[in-house]
Amino acid sequence: MDSEYKIVGIxxxxxxxxxxxxxxxxxxxxxxxxxxxxxxxxxxxSVIFSVTPDIKSLNPATILREKLDLNNVPFMSLEEASFNDSRKKIIRVLIICESSTQNFVYLHEAKNLRTKKE
Ligand SMILES: O=C(O)C(=O)C[C@]1(C(=O)O)C=C[C@@H](O)C=C1
Incomplete structure (x- = not known):
């Protein structure tokens, strides 16, 4: 393994x-x-998805496995814990991998999930 590649969570x-x-x-x-x-x-x-409890239509892990042919990737999908201020209809992912980078990606309404609440 090249030394620049480390095990990280993305x-x-x-x-x-x-x-x-x-x-x-x-x-x-x-x-x-x-x-x-x-x-x-x-x-x-490994890859772990969480979906908020208001998401029931499809399993994100199944989509990737079937549509992108990722049959060898160990996926799990879980329900995100729900709190008083939880945001609705959010799909989260944690990818454990060997990578030389660790760039997180937040799209659409998830862009401000990590901004500090006043
Ligand atoms: O990063 C996210 O997806 C967030 O919603 C932020 C946050 C956090 O406060 O750190 C909150 C809930 C998630 O379970 C993980 C992280």
Missing amino acids: RGATSLNEDHPIELTENVIELWNEIMNKNDISRII
Whole structure:
């Protein structure tokens, strides 16, 4: 293994306007492609998705596995814990991988998930 590659966690998130299979598929593939384009990942170890409890139309892991032929990637999908100030219709991902970069990607309404609340 090249020494510049380290095991890191890369985060990302996206949002849905509606819990609809077409929008969910498009936004999950968009998120995945953006993370892959903005990073230099040499090996994926595991991928965990979380979806807020208002997302039921499709499983993001199944979409990637089937549509992008990622059958060898160990995916899991979980329900995100819900709190009083939780944002709605958010899909989060944590990719554990070997990478020389660690660029997080937040798209659409998920862009401000990590901004500090006043
Ligand atoms: O990074 C995100 O997706 C966030 O919503 C931020 C945050 C955090 O406060 O650090 C909140 C909830 C998630 O479970 C993970 C991280």
